[in-house]
């Protein structure tokens with residue numbers, strides 16, 4: 001691995017204040033989303049202004065952590081160097097159970113802590129119920145997904 005291929009390069013930047021509460025939530029086992037203080041519109045990914053009423057008064061709330069697979073792909077190289085040895089692996093889009101307009105892109109794993117290539121894409125179906133799990137990768141806790149039922 002060269003100096004330019006450090007896995008650090010592909011992890012979230014925890015110094016970015018706009019998304020820091022999301023990553024802090026992951027670290028304590030909460031999948032958080034932003035909610036507008038003025039109109040209560042829930043949004044993800046984080047943004048400084050409410051797309052509904054243009055308020056900049058934002059707060060963070062914990063979600064249920066449950067959702068359904070809305071779509072998925074099976075990724076193959078070329079990929080970022082840190083991911084190539086793991087390919088192919090599925091990437092899923094999850095719609096949040098309590099708010100299907102909120103979607104997360106992530107990895108489906110066979111069990112908490114399992115590698116991102118631990119589930120074969122051929123076994124995945126649209127609509128499968130999933131729940132979030134968390135994995136500490138270096139100094140960042142990342143959300144992952146496992147089948148809920």
Ligand SMILES: [Zn+2]
Nearest residue numbers: 036039050053
């Ligand atoms: Zn609003």
